[in-house]
Amino acid sequence: MTPIRRQYLDVKKRFPHAIVFFRLGDFYETFDDDALLVSRELGITLTSKPMGKNLRVPLAGVPHHTLDNHVSKLLAGGHKVAICEQMEDPRKAKGIVARDVVRLVTPGTVSDGPLLPERGNNHLVALSEGPSRWGVAAIDVSTGEFSACELAPADLDAELARLAPAEVLVPADSGFARGSCTLTEMDRVSFETAFATETLCEQFAVATLDGFGLQGLPLAAAAAGALITYVRENHRGALGYIRPLRVFNLADHAILESTALRNLEILDQPSGRPSLVSTLDRTKTRMGGRTLRAWLTRPLLSAEEINERLDCVTALVDDAILRESLRDALASLPDIERISVRLVAGSARPRELAALRDALRRLPDVKGLVQSSENAVFARCAGDLLVHEELAAVLAAALADDPAVSIDQGDVIRAGFSIELDELRATAANARQLLAELETRAREGTGIRSLKLGYNRVFGYYLEVSAANAHLAPADWQRRQTLTGAERYITPELKELEDRILNARERTEALEVDLLRGLCATAAAHAPALVDTAVTLARLDVFACLALVAAERGYTRPLVDSSLQVEIRDGRHPVVEAALESTRFVANDLTLDSNALQIVVLTGPNMAGKSTYLRQAALIVVMAQAGCFVPAAYARIGLVDRISARVGAQDDLAAGQSTFMVEMVETAAMLNQATERSLLVFDEIGRGTSTYDGISIARSVVEYLHGLPSRRARCLPPTITS
Secondary structure: OOHHHHHHHHHHHHOOOOEEEEEEOOEEEEEHHHHHHHHHHHOOOOEEEEOOOOOEEEEEEEEHHHHHHHHHHHHHOOOOEEEEEEOOOOOOOOOOOOEEEEEEEOHHHOOOOOOOOOOOOOEEEEEEEOOOOEEEEEEEOOOOEEEEEEEOHHHHHHHHHHHOOOEEEEEOOOOOOOOOOEEEEEOHHHHOHHHHHHHHHHHHOOOOOHHHOOOOOHHHHHHHHHHHHHHHHHOHHHHHHOOOOEEOOHHHEOEEOHHHHHHOOOOOOOOOOOOHHHHHOOOOOHHHHHHHHHHHHOOEOOHHHHHHHHHHHHHHHHOHHHHHHHHHHHOOOOOHHHHHHHHHHOOOOHHHHHHHHHHHHHHHHHHHHHHOOOOHHHHHHHHHOOOOHHHHHHHHHHEOOOOOOOHHHOOOEOOOOOHHHHHHHHHHHOHHHHHHHHHHHHHHHHOOOOOEEEEEOOOEEEEEEEHHHHHHOOOOOEEEEEOOOEEEEEOHHHHHHHHHHHHHHHHHHHHHHHHHHHHHHHHHOOHHHHHHHHHHHHHHHHHHHHHHHHHHHOOEOOEEEOOOEEEEEEEOOHHHHHHOOOOOOOOEEEEEEOOOOOEOOOEEOOOOOHHHHHHHHHHHHHHHHHOOOEOOOEEEEEOOOEEEEEEOOOOEHHHOEOHHHHHHHHHHHHHHHOOOOOEEEEEOOOOOOOHHHHHHHHHHHHHHHHHOHHHOOEEEOOOEEO
């Protein structure tokens, strides 16, 4: 068995459940069963390699510069990948090159590449179960966002639907099985409160977690600590840019049930159908797109905060010049949030640094526009919007106008930034001229008119003299190669020039790498402030986006208060209206009041628009409490604490539940969790039963909601087809 084989097996033994990509030169190779899997999943030719006496193993490899794309495909297939890198320069290694796994890539720890949603988060979630509560913590490794909360078991599905995790961490043998995301079991010790608390204190270098608001929330602390443990074991480089933990209180936000998110089609649809977010998203930046999605999935429960957002949208609706100027200034801004993360991780590419440089040049314009508004929130945004003049000057001086994607593809550092680098580049640029001059001098000095200078990879540069003229070669010329009709020589001068030329590019690349690392380190020191800037820019982007949509589509500002009413005049379904090209949407009215008009029973023939009407009411409430203008002539929205929507037919055969059973379970959950501030939307429950049974179920739901004072939720109950 070869040393390489033993080294590989040692690595694979540590990561038996991951595909090991083993770095060999310019390739990442996989062996044995991993090679068979990679060949099948990626369509790569399967070969073999001798790795000992009478030992030949399957082999499948990919070029190092294509790794990200291949890993993304494997992650999409539910696999985990261990990246095993060369830990030293092969040219300087004594014996076998040291190798080790630098990262275990899982669906929840993706920080770059095509699998990462551009306008959405990629959440890694940990769950900690208690007797009557759940702890939920989430990290987006690509942005550094870190949050946690505790909630009732009935609210767990809603929170998971909102987070849409790529990977969920649970204690070993927990028996947890929900959703289609990757489920990863961890040692139960990682979820113990004492161990998790110690882990979090080490991460944030604090003596107590009280400053994060975790007092009395042991399950939230346990889930958050387990997340840090997992990241530490699998993506240690991410620990440096994880933001301070934010503890959410669900009482500050309206709960969108998982059924509501799905049935109301709030988020992007896998089928590509229009959704609420795709209808409203006119943001200019990826940061703004993520913020808009966060607002729509976590509506506010504070009328003051909602009206603060509405004030900002109003200011930009009323001032079209400011709105369009702000949108123009935000256009083409890069994803500063994710670039900041890669700066700290040391993985930022030259083009990303250049994009950051160009963005910093535009920040003074954005700040000036925001300062021109009299809006109080904009004034705070202007104060939070640092322009990073020092960093902008460094990047402008150091980076080429249009740097290459990577160091080995062209110049990255601007001429004049480094004298040593300029000299190396001059040597490489003058190589042909220097070689031509040497060839001319050699020809003239020997009188050999046919003498020529050449190069090959094996022998390097040489002077070639025909066999007939070999006797004219000076005695101090050193024979390098003998051919049938010629001799090839090397001279001290040529050898010296060869060393200069051949080393120039290598030294140039090495120096550029060092300079680029220095730039990354300089920029990384500004990362926390850059993230704050990104958050502010994202908010401004969303305000401008919502103002544009409101102005173009005739939306109005809703009146949001603490009443128990929902009153909508001339309301329209935002998604349906936007999809209509030549047909006018027929506006309609709605009045609900927990104390008076609590329930509306909707009747009408098939295709009359009953389901559209039901969804429209819920979507207008979501939009209003997210801080959006709404598609209506007038809207008064008494704060809604929970939105539930039972719409459409769906079964869960894997769990042994028919369409009827799923409907009844979801209906029971809606009834049990409702309060007088809730909004319940039912549509055609009782399918799969007889007419009388279906009507009986619908009637029972209405009577139950109407008869209990504590559950007098505003309700649009089962529709009846006349």
